[in-house]
Amino acid sequence: NAGVTQTPKFQVLKTGQSMTLQCAQDMNHEYMSWYRQDPGMGLRLIHYSVGAGITDQGEVPNGYNVSRSTTEDFPLRLLSAAPSQTSVYFCASRRGTGDTQYFGPGTRLTVL
């Protein structure tokens, strides 16, 4: 199993540009989540999904969209990038509520 994969690893955007961060898992996990990690702020939940076709907002959803058309994929879309979205983004997945949550390697995004 590849586990949780994320692309790209690094990305630089200009303010106002849009882009999609890709996340995929091959463990047939129902739960998938997106987090951002900023210095001194820890990991904050952006959006999450409990299965294909079901998504919901986390703590910091503004400026981001998600969709879950398949069990495997959970892309995160930045609609109009802002410098405040400069961060490291992590995707995660787990089978169910009390199961181990696995994280991807992260995407380091810089918005100029």
Place this chain on the structure above:
Amino acid sequence: SQELEQSPQSLIVQEGKNLTINCTSSKTLYGLYWYKQKYGEGLIFLMMLQKGGEEKSHEKITAKLDEKKQQSSLHITASQPSHAGIYLCGALSPKGAGSYQLTFGKGTKLSVIP
């Protein structure tokens, strides 16, 4: 929303010394996860605790859950340079549609001096 406070924020220890990191929740704990992160890398799962009084160990790392105090502790015995990194605790928080999502503390940065 649930808040997790980790203490200390950072820690510098001499190799071979023992240390403890604490994680305190503002709300009921439904499940507590510990992760380790090396600088610039992803999160490595260490342990998960679900029941009050539960204690788990892996190599030289032991985690305990005190449900009444809404607190977990992570103890490292005879620390080594390989233990250096950021330790994060995460707790399951009830969200919409009956699901539970992991929310995290801000992390404890551990440095081990040879």
